[in-house]
Amino acid sequence: MSNSFGNIDNIPSRDLPKKPGVYLLHDKKTGWIYVGGTKNIRSRISVHRSLLHRKKHTNNQLQKAYDKGELFVYVLVVLPSTETKTRIEEIEGYFIKAIPTLFAIDSINLRCND
Template sequence: MAKIAKKENLESHIDYIPNDKLPNQAGVYVLVDIKTSKVYIGGTMNIRKRIANHRSLFKHKKHTNKILQKAYKEGCLCVYVLVTLPIPDKDKVKEVEKYFINAMPVLLPNDVLNKNS
């Protein structure tokens, strides 16, 4: 893996954020290419497991999102939790995820990488 783009991003880099620092519950997260500020927003029933899955796909060069794969290779991919949901409800997770996907272009002028945005 390439060097981390900025030292202050080390704690949130997808390779360096420990699993136990990620919530073991439903919620919405964002993957950020810190070099371009492009974002991918994801909702899941278990944030910890989903980020571990992303991490594995990136490490094995098998992630389907080529822009994120490139950001990972360049050491520029960070993960942040936007919100956790106390009750794991698949419909609620999708609703909150869609809210953030639709709101992100207003909050940030950069591209949202979600294909279904």
């Protein structure tokens, strides 16, 4: 993954694209993975970070990984600004299906909307 960034707290927002795309949040300790698709990667990661920092994230797996300093972010694909929400969700779904093969794990979110 050439667009990997690292620990969610160490990524300056300015380094994240303001474009649509698919990203991955990875618990380095347990191997658990969350895949999300969004119209604005920078904004969405900022929302995740804010909720996690305030201990208000609705995803307990992500919150636990963050609290232990083990949550890492990877931008999997940046899409054209004209991409539709439906198309972003479709691409996100492809990544969700491919992750168990790519990472040889079963721990992944099954939700396809972000």
